[in-house]
Amino acid sequence: MTIITLPLSLPCYSPFISLSSSSSSSSSSSSSPKRIRFNPQSSSQLSPNTSSPIQTPSPPSLPKTGVIVIGAGLAGLAAATHLNSNDIPFLLLEASDAIGGRVRTDIVDGFRLDRGFQIFITAYPEAQKLLDYQSLNLQKFYSGARIFYDGQFHTVADPLRHFLDSAKSLANPIGSVVDKLLIGSTRIRVLTRSDEDILSAEEVPTFELLNKLGFSDSIIGRFFRPFFGGIFFDRELQTTSRLFDFIFKCLALGDNTLPANGISAIPEQLAARLPSGSILLNSRAVSVDLDGVVSPIVRLQSGEVLTSELGVIVAVEEPVAAQLLAGRKGPVQKKPVRSTVCIYFSANRDEIPVNDPVLFLNGSGKGIVNNMFFATNVAPSYAPPDKALISVSLIGLFEGESDDELANKVVQELSGWFGEKVVGKWKYLRTYRVGYAQPNQCPPTDINKNPRIESGLYVCGDYLTSATFDGALVSGRRAAECLLKDRALTPP
Numbered sequence: 001m002t003i004i005t006l007p008l009s010l011p012c013y014s015p016f017i018s019l020s021s022s023s024s025s026s027s028s029s030s031s032s033p034k035r036i037r038f039n040p041q042s043s044s045q046l047s048p049n050t051s052s053p054i055q056t057p058s059p060p061s062l063p064k065t066g067v068i069v070i071g072a073g074l075a076g077l078a079a080a081t082h083l084n085s086n087d088i089p090f091l092l093l094e095a096s097d098a099i100g101g102r103v104r105t106d107i108v109d110g111f112r113l114d115r116g117f118q119i120f121i122t123a124y125p126e127a128q129k130l131l132d133y134q135s136l137n138l139q140k141f142y143s144g145a146r147i148f149y150d151g152q153f154h155t156v157a158d159p160l161r162h163f164l165d166s167a168k169s170l171a172n173p174i175g176s177v178v179d180k181l182l183i184g185s186t187r188i189r190v191l192t193r194s195d196e197d198i199l200s201a202e203e204v205p206t207f208e209l210l211n212k213l214g215f216s217d218s219i220i221g222r223f224f225r226p227f228f229g230g231i232f233f234d235r236e237l238q239t240t241s242r243l244f245d246f247i248f249k250c251l252a253l254g255d256n257t258l259p260a261n262g263i264s265a266i267p268e269q270l271a272a273r274l275p276s277g278s279i280l281l282n283s284r285a286v287s288v289d290l291d292g293v294v295s296p297i298v299r300l301q302s303g304e305v306l307t308s309e310l311g312v313i314v315a316v317e318e319p320v321a322a323q324l325l326a327g328r329k330g331p332v333q334k335k336p337v338r339s340t341v342c343i344y345f346s347a348n349r350d351e352i353p354v355n356d357p358v359l360f361l362n363g364s365g366k367g368i369v370n371n372m373f374f375a376t377n378v379a380p381s382y383a384p385p386d387k388a389l390i391s392v393s394l395i396g397l398f399e400g401e402s403d404d405e406l407a408n409k410v411v412q413e414l415s416g417w418f419g420e421k422v423v424g425k426w427k428y429l430r431t432y433r434v435g436y437a438q439p440n441q442c443p444p445t446d447i448n449k450n451p452r453i454e455s456g457l458y459v460c461g462d463y464l465t466s467a468t469f470d471g472a473l474v475s476g477r478r479a480a481e482c483l484l485k486d487r488a489l490t491p492p
Contacts, residue, residue, distance in 0.1 A: 073101020078476025123254025
């Protein structure tokens, strides 16, 4: 095994995974709306309230609230949190059967399966303001990765956290000594700039930036493509250099983690702080009407009609927002979205090949696997005591191949990594095909988009800011702030 010096910690792969992800065994949520009450003492337990769902009223008695927020993903929850902190009444509508949007965790046979591979970076600035990290019980990754290249693994490590590992890196084939010096200088470059400066700087595709900085083809192909290609779901590295620099900075400053109770613990913590009865599940909005009415009206798929006295915040994915706000000057999806497939396997814990909490990357340029890791090496709570959980990520949807075909290909490919006797014992659990894993953020981008569509109507989501956990949280706050500012300036 050889090692390369890398002054970075692990990446945040898939800062978001699509709510509309599908799997061969996932369930649909077409049941009637239900309100949920959150117990602040246990943010991971959602308890349904037995109160009746809202009935379709006649127009004179339309139910009213201060603000209607459509979508209970991270952006919607952040908007609701900001409204709540300003004592503004609101109703948060969620189309599915639980909160979280793309940040969801399923329990399958005692295993915690995040809906796609997601890692939380503790250095996210907005997240630091909103979340209680201690109660999330964050479990840390090794600050580096192992790259499969030329039939063996080569370790990359952060020298500030794993000095001895990084000191053994001089003879590896992943990159030259110059490449290692360039990684160090890139770290210094981003750490000396503010987030605002990074996200508003002149931009080029990440691949072009790496070439301009002087990185060799070998390190771009063997490290940057699987590493940041996995973050952006873009192995061509066409994503904006703004996002590259922002994530590079967060990687240098923070730890890469998983909440012990699954990635869904993050939205659950936010939801637990909101007023009882303020979230309505199984409530899909189909239209927003501001024309010729005193207050905005939201119509639900069930036929129910809700009225807002202050405004509506649309906090759904970009393609859904574009449909919901068709005909208005709202979001118009012009670029193809980023997609991924995540496949889970289980094994006996004493039969897995490594015990380190490390991410494995495919630097060979061959095969369909981009990255994989043993989730229970990071967070043992992701599986029953005697079992291990394996997460494997691919880039793209592979629509022409069945779940079984993909799983078989993955087993065959990883048998070349760890040995057929080891991988052959893995048991297939579930496949998640995530059509909308991230918005496409190739240049040109505007990561500081105005959330205001018109007076009384606002949008938020990671497509308006940076395609990260943090970007979604920022966008929710900005939408709520914009609404409050408009209403403060509007005459009674």
